[in-house]
Amino acid sequence: xxxxxxxxxxxxxxxxxxxxxxxxxxxxxxxxxxxxxxxxxxxxxxxxxxxxxxxxxxxxxxxxxxxxxxxxxxxxxxxxxxxxxxxxxxxxxxxxxxxxxxxxxxxxxxxxxxxxxxxxxxxxxxxxxxxxxxxxxxxxxxxxxxxxxxxxxxxxxxxxxxxxxxxxxxxxxxxxxxxxxxxxxxxxxxxxxxxxxxxxxxxxxxxxxxxxxxxxxxxxxxxxxxxxxxxxxxxxxxxxxxxxxxxxxxxxxxxxxxxxxxxxxxxxxxxxxxxxxxxxxxxxxxxxxxxxxxxxxxxxxxxxxxxxxxxxxxxxxxxxxxxxxxxxxxxxxxxxxxxxxxxxxxxxxxxxxxxxxxxxxxxxxxxxxxxxxxxxxxxxxxxxxxxxxxxxxxxxxxxxxxxxxxxxxxxxxxxxxxxxxxxxxxxxxxxxxxxxxxxxxxxxxxxxxxx
Ligand code: SF4
Numbered sequence: 001x002x003x004x005x006x007x008x009x010x011x012x013x014x015x016x017x018x019x020x021x022x023x024x025x026x027x028x029x030x031x032x033x034x035x036x037x038x039x040x041x042x043x044x045x046x047x048x049x050x051x052x053x054x055x056x057x058x059x060x061x062x063x064x065x066x067x068x069x070x071x072x073x074x075x076x077x078x079x080x081x082x083x084x085x086x087x088x089x090x091x092x093x094x095x096x097x098x099x100x101x102x103x104x105x106x107x108x109x110x111x112x113x114x115x116x117x118x119x120x121x122x123x124x125x126x127x128x129x130x131x132x133x134x135x136x137x138x139x140x141x142x143x144x145x146x147x148x149x150x151x152x153x154x155x156x157x158x159x160x161x162x163x164x165x166x167x168x169x170x171x172x173x174x175x176x177x178x179x180x181x182x183x184x185x186x187x188x189x190x191x192x193x194x195x196x197x198x199x200x201x202x203x204x205x206x207x208x209x210x211x212x213x214x215x216x217x218x219x220x221x222x223x224x225x226x227x228x229x230x231x232x233x234x235x236x237x238x239x240x241x242x243x244x245x246x247x248x249x250x251x252x253x254x255x256x257x258x259x260x261x262x263x264x265x266x267x268x269x270x271x272x273x274x275x276x277x278x279x280x281x282x283x284x285x286x287x288x289x290x291x292x293x294x295x296x297x298x299x300x301x302x303x304x305x306x307x308x309x310x311x312x313x314x315x316x317x318x319x320x321x322x323x324x325x326x327x328x329x330x331x332x333x334x335x336x337x338x339x340x341x342x343x344x345x346x347x348x349x350x351x352x353x354x355x356x357x358x359x360x361x362x363x364x365x366x367x368x369x370x371x372x373x374x375x376x377x378x379x380x381x382x383x384x385x386x387x388x389x390x391x392x393x394x395x396x397x398x399x400x401x402x403x404x405x406x407x408x409x410x411x412x413x414x415x416x417x418x419x420x421x422x423x424x425x426x427x428x429x430x431x432x433x434x435x436x437x438x439x440x441x442x443x444x445x446x447x448x449x450x451x
Pocket of ligand 1: 175202
């Protein structure tokens with residue numbers, strides 16, 4: 001089959017059962033969910049064992065696929081427990097396991113040769129020889145490192161055609177090599193490779209030593225010029241240590257002839273590159289963000305669903321899909337390494353938080369009374385009479401002005417507070433997948449946040 005006729009899968013994160021359902025309702029072909037303790041989102045994982053069984057059954061009933069993430073690097077003490085959990089999960093018949101650790105992959109395949117294993121991006125399969133190695137070991141799919149260009153992906157595909165390739169197309173990026181990172185462990189004793197990262201790369205830092213100057217990355221030495229290594233000893237310290245963190249921890253920074261490496265990556269967004277990725281042989285477009293909001297799960301799934309459907313139908317790229325993605329909280333976007341080494345252009349020096357820009361998540365509909373035409377909404381952020389809100393459903397958005405708000409006892413009020421339930425007139429008959437968002441006065445234009 002020519003790669004340009006591939007029908008790529010849209011693979012969405014499922015941080016919990018509700019996000020899983022929204023991702024599917026808004027267009028996912030497949031979802032991935034973390035197995036407790038053994039996935040690299042150990043802290044934020046919304047799935048307990050029983051919920052995983054229910055999630056697998058639900059996903060299969062919808063005719064979709066579900067992959068279970070068990071991608072830690074295990075120490076000896078965890079190997080037996082890992083295998084116990086693997087057998088328990090395999091009995092539930094997910095469509096595949098996402099794993100990293102070579103030993104655990106081998107043990108799993110020896111124990112159950114029929115197991116479908118997707119090699120985690122964490123394993124850094126950056127070249128065709130490594131991809132071939134994993135194929136020969138029995139791995140079905142390679143989740144490519146984010147550090148590859150589309151050209152390299154195409155080259156790997158041509159040399160190893162009989163393996164599935166999955167590529168991240170959206171979401172947060174580790175500043176380290178696809179998650180192989182010790183920053184959080186070093187500064188806060190929370191190991192990213194055991195699933196407990198504290199996002200230390202995104203903290204606000206101050207220099208602990210302020211002498212001399214760091215290398216001017218705009219004026220790097222030309223070929224042949226001799227690079228003079230730094231003499232001073234620079235260390236980073238968190239500017240305002242949060243409670244529970246180790247206030248005295250310092251992180252040494254260094255530089256080489258290519259520059260100084262300081263952190264906080266922009267978010268990946270490759271929605272305009274899907275056609276090139278498909279032509280390179282990618283069969284699964286993966287979105288990051290198991291820990292992100294329900295609004296992110298819905299809007300990102302819908303934007304990529306529409307973009308993939310346009311691609312398959314031969315329609316041109318619709319820039320509204322990008323605007324929809326920009327409506328989710330983000331750290332501004334980059335296309336990462338897919339087209340080139342982005343160097344400093346991929347780093348957000350301004351803010352470590354993921355911020356709302358064009359819209360704010362306003363509420364979730366949990367009920368509807370056809371006789372009053374009012375929906376019961378769990379309000380996420382304060383709303384008041386006269387506010388413009390968009391009602392979002394998988395297949396439509398309707399914008400209205402709020403002209404009535406009442407509490408559950410029927411009392412009319414002029415504003416609704418975040419976290420509470422209110423009745424608000426709905427412009428259509430909503431279902432359990434209806435969300436509300438509120439446009440923001442934009443101080444950053446879409447154009448300034450492009451790839
Ligand atoms: S500290 Fe940052 S780079 Fe390191 S694993 Fe966590 S998110 Fe990734």
